[in-house]
Amino acid sequence: MNAPPVFETRDLHFRYEGTPQPALDGISLGVRSGSLYAVIGPNGSGKSTLLKLLLGVLNAGNGSVRYSGRPVADWSRRAMAQRVGVVPQGEESVFPISVREMVGMGRYPHLGMLGRPMSQDREAVDEAMRRCDVIDLADRPISRLSGGERQRVLIARALAQRPSTLVLDEPTVSLDIRHEMEIFELLAELTTVDGVTVVLVTHHLNLAARYADRLLLLDRGVAVAEGPPGEVLTRDTIERVYEWSVVVNAHPGPGRDAGAPQIIPLAGEDVRT
Amino acid sequence: MTTRSLSRLLFLAIVSIAVLLASVTIGAADLPLRGVFDALTGAGDETTRTIVLDLRLPRAVLALLVGGALGLAGAVFQALLRNPLAEPWVLGVSGGAAVGAVAAVVLGWNLAAPWSIPLAALAGALLAILLVLRIATHAARGLDTRVLILAGLVVAAFFNAVIQLLLTFSSGETFRSAVFWMMGSLAAASWTSVVVVMAYLLPAMAALLVMARPLNLLAVGEETALYLGTRVERVKLASYLIASLLVAATVAVSGIIGFVGLIVPHAIRLLWGSDHQLLLPASVLLGGGFLLAADTAARTVAAPAELPLGVITALVGVPLFVVLLTRRAV
Numbered sequence: 331m332n333a334p335p336v337f338e339t340r341d342l343h344f345r346y347e348g349t350p351q352p353a354l355d356g357i358s359l360g361v362r363s364g365s366l367y368a369v370i371g372p373n374g375s376g377k378s379t380l381l382k383l384l385l386g387v388l389n390a391g392n393g394s395v396r397y398s399g400r401p402v403a404d405w406s407r408r409a410m411a412q413r414v415g416v417v418p419q420g421e422e423s424v425f426p427i428s429v430r431e432m433v434g435m436g437r438y439p440h441l442g443m444l445g446r447p448m449s450q451d452r453e454a455v456d457e458a459m460r461r462c463d464v465i466d467l468a469d470r471p472i473s474r475l476s477g478g479e480r481q482r483v484l485i486a487r488a489l490a491q492r493p494s495t496l497v498l499d500e501p502t503v504s505l506d507i508r509h510e511m512e513i514f515e516l517l518a519e520l521t522t523v524d525g526v527t528v529v530l531v532t533h534h535l536n537l538a539a540r541y542a543d544r545l546l547l548l549d550r551g552v553a554v555a556e557g558p559p560g561e562v563l564t565r566d567t568i569e570r571v572y573e574w575s576v577v578v579n580a581h582p583g584p585g586r587d588a589g590a591p592q593i594i595p596l597a598g599e600d601v602r603t
Numbered sequence: 604m605t606t607r608s609l610s611r612l613l614f615l616a617i618v619s620i621a622v623l624l625a626s627v628t629i630g631a632a633d634l635p636l637r638g639v640f641d642a643l644t645g646a647g648d649e650t651t652r653t654i655v656l657d658l659r660l661p662r663a664v665l666a667l668l669v670g671g672a673l674g675l676a677g678a679v680f681q682a683l684l685r686n687p688l689a690e691p692w693v694l695g696v697s698g699g700a701a702v703g704a705v706a707a708v709v710l711g712w713n714l715a716a717p718w719s720i721p722l723a724a725l726a727g728a729l730l731a732i733l734l735v736l737r738i739a740t741h742a743a744r745g746l747d748t749r750v751l752i753l754a755g756l757v758v759a760a761f762f763n764a765v766i767q768l769l770l771t772f773s774s775g776e777t778f779r780s781a782v783f784w785m786m787g788s789l790a791a792a793s794w795t796s797v798v799v800v801m802a803y804l805l806p807a808m809a810a811l812l813v814m815a816r817p818l819n820l821l822a823v824g825e826e827t828a829l830y831l832g833t834r835v836e837r838v839k840l841a842s843y844l845i846a847s848l849l850v851a852a853t854v855a856v857s858g859i860i861g862f863v864g865l866i867v868p869h870a871i872r873l874l875w876g877s878d879h880q881l882l883l884p885a886s887v888l889l890g891g892g893f894l895l896a897a898d899t900a901a902r903t904v905a906a907p908a909e910l911p912l913g914v915i916t917a918l919v920g921v922p923l924f925v926v927l928l929t930r931r932a933v
Contacts, residue, residue, distance in 0.1 A: 385829075385830065387826070387829055407829060407832050407833060407834055408832035410832070411830060411831050411832030412832070414830075415830075416830035418824075418826050418827060418830065421823055421824030421826055421827050422823075422824070423822055423823045423824075423877070424681075424685045424686065424687060424822055425681075425682075425687065425822055425872060425877035426872070426876070426877055427819075427822075427823075427876065427877050427878070428876065431819075431876070431877075431878055432823070435816075435819060435820060435823070435827075435831055436831070438816050438819075438820065438831050438832060438833075439831055439832035441816070443813050443814070443815075443816055443817070444813060491831075
């Protein structure tokens with residue numbers, strides 16, 4: 331397998347204008363095609379900044395970020411959108427639009443400004459709504475949905491793009507257990523069955539440990555650890571980065587992910603490291 | 604475009620044509636529909652032909668164009684600024700236009716040349732657009748729409764002060780004609796003004812109509828628009844400039860007509876949703892039909908006196924809109 335990594339960064343540095351501290355300091359990573367790659371780390375560690383750099387929304391210059399072997403800056407927005415579906419953190423339409431309209435926007439990169447939607451476009455929209463369990467909500471206005479339903483609509487919109495790469499920024503915030511697990515199961519299915527590459531920012535260390543092929547742990551813009559969950563999520567590393575005492579147990583099973591490291595933060599007065 | 608959207612647009616187009624026909628028959632001399640048709644096809648008597656072809660038809664066509672432009676510009680500004688309260692005048696274009704017009708009146712240019720008011724208004728509107736754009740792009744990198752609103756507000760406030768200053772030093776009669784101009788009127792319509800306006804309005808409208816999908820995305824959010832393949836900065840700048848110039852062009856021929864650009868897009872949204880692929884053309888048609896109906900009322904209700912057009916659009920528009928709003932909210 332000599333295909334280039336889907337996303338690749340080499341010694342990536344980025345500093346927001348007017349701030350002394352770099353937001354990202356020397357990140358190198360490679361996301362393999364068809365894998366599920368999770369970026370974890372405390373608040374403000376640079377996770378969302380990294381995503382924006384990968385997607386070419388922020389520009390680090392000098393070609394230090396590549397998508398499919400080409401510098402992201404060389405990709406047009408439309409060509410990128412035909413390949414990469416993105417689920418950003420909550421953006422709200424100011425006007426009432428329906429679920430179907432919102433998901434339908436996922437076809438815009440393929441249609442351009444004036445292209446007529448064909449049956450394949452409608453199928454992509456329907457299929458995406460079905461997979462995210464929002465097809466029954468198709469005609470409801472987005473504003474009347476619960477937080478979890480809204481999140482699933484955004485994922486459906488990204489799936490309607492029929493992307494080869496899916497990027498999600500904390501997609502399961504405010505979801506209940508069932509819907510959260512359904513999202514992770516869906517992401518797993520997308521990688522294993524459909525061959526989609528998934529890059530995910532999440533605070534759910536335990537779910538990341540069970541579903542991701544590789545993890546990147548960021549702390550204050552620096553990559554503390556990168557590798558399979560078992561190597562990244564050690565008690566030592568977690569306590570140092572999150573400044574809280576934890577124990578790490580193996581997931582007892584049953585399930586194919588039995589043995590994955592599971593972190594339990596300790597309670598009590600003397601646990602702060 | 605779905606069949607349902609097309610039939611809705613067709614419906615609005617038919618309504619507009621019906622209003623057009625009605626408008627041409629009603630007036631100081633009521634004409635039979637038959638006579639109007641004769642005049643339109645070149646037959647009929649001389650007087651009817653003059654009234655229809657030289658007086659009423661150009662005014663009616665101008666009303667359709669101006670109303671359509673205001674409805675469209677309102678819809679575009681609401682999406683661009685992500686603000687339901689946005690309307691064509693929110694970014695200071697009206698303030699600039701009013702300064703130009705009032706200056707022309709106060710300085711007496713209008714007595715020397717009748718075209719000086721529209722030209723001065725247009726110049727003022729363009730000045731306002733340039734000022735707002737400069738302030739907005741200077742204050743933030745790229746075109747930050749929140750800064751754009753603020754820039755529009757302060758420019759409008761500044762021009763307002765200038766107008767009041769000018770009016771303070773003007774006579775009662777000058778004051779009256781300046782205020783009357785600011786309430787908008789289509790009384791000066793002629794085929795010349797129709798052609799001049801159309802030459803700009805039609806391409807500008809076409810350019811905005813093809814931006815329906817990018818505007819759909821912008822209304823959701825700029826980040827979303829980027830991720831779904833839009834060149835956001837380019838769309839924002841293009842839609843801002845084209846819509847502003849569209850509004851400036853209407854100022855030159857009809858003064859400042861309020862309210863059409865605010866309620867027409869909202870009425871369409873309440874009835875048929877917020878998809879700009881339908882919203883934009885529907886706002887053109889409803890805006891045109893509504894302004895034509897309002898203008899017909901303005902010139903007939905208190906004939907031979909003419910009521911200010913802006914007064915009618917608000918007096919009739921507000922109750923209609925409130926009915927729509929409350930009925931829908933239930």
